[in-house]
Amino acid sequence: MQLFVAACELNNLSRAAERMCIAPSAATRRIQLLEHDAHTPLLDRTPHGVQPTAAGQTFLRFAREILHLVDRADHLLSEYESGLRGYVRVASSSSVLLSRLAFDLSRFAAAHPDIKLDLDERDTEATLEMVRSKQADIGLVVSGADTQPLETFPFGGDRLVLGVPLSHPLAQNDKLRFVDFVGEDFVSLGHGTAVRRILAEQARLLGAPLKVRVQAASFEAMALMASQGLGIGVLPEPALRPVKAAYGLKGIEIDEPWAVRNFVLCVRQVPELDPPAQRLLSFLLTA
Secondary structure, three states: OHHHHHHHHHOOHHHHHHHOOOOHHHHHHHHHHHHHHHOOOOEEEEOOEEEEOHHHHHHHHHHHHHHHHHHHHHHHHHHHHOOOOEEEEEEEOHHHHHHHHHHHHHHHHHHOOOEEEEEEEOOHHHHHHHHHOOOOOEEEEEEOEOOOOOEEEEEEEEEEEEEEEOOOHHHHOOEEOHHHOOOOOEEEOOOOOHHHHHHHHHHHHOOOOOOEEEEOOOHHHHHHHHHOOOOEEEEEHHHHOOOHHHHOEEEEEEOOHHHEEEEEEEEOOHHHOOHHHHHHHHHHHHO
16 A cells, blocks of 8 residues: 555656565566456556556545554554653644744643644645645634635634835835735745735735745745845734844734734544544633
8 A cells, every 4th residue: 555655656666666665576566466456457557657547546545544544543552652642733824823823832732741742834725735634633724715624713813014124115104005015026925825825816806916026935034035125025913023123124014904814723523533632622722
């Protein structure tokens, strides 16, 4: 099963065999036996490599889930052996993490030292996909994205501000509408992030292009790029606050309804959660 997944990921059976440390001939034989048991071809062989057939795509989805469950069971058992009594996987967008999640997780960890927390900082789309695909127990994102079919709960929020160098002409203002600065060059996060999504949508509604000059990997990198005159940045106020003095930036209020954002906590189904994950969920919703 691991060999099949590797072949699909690499689109090459020989490279999959190398990853699994087995001979190519043995890999070919194992795939043939797998297809024999499935009573249908699972891989299309071409001169350029392999691709999963329609049946193979279905099998790939289940194979990944089974391997993930086996890995999780092994991890949990090893944690019990080392003295821990639980393990919770959390995925979060940067905005939620900066606003309050880091503080909440710190308090939970102090109160529950026997529960290990595994935190993945991802963009909104990746966070939701991790919860849907059971790679995370709990996800936290900015509202507005498609969260179906997950269960969601309110989880506070934040405010977006405009970060500009103190020398920028816009720095004379304390409050601006989006139309006042939509024509500027922007420093922004990637396409899968909530901030980028809302800016692109609002620019479209104004009939203006969103001119992203620099794409950064984090809010701090955005602030640094903005301080060097590479563009202005829209980012959460909690992300700008600790760095604006050091980077010579001013935070300007954005006078738009969309600048005030709500966060949501997402799970697949509460009854499906392990007891440690249910305990963390309850803690976060009452913190």
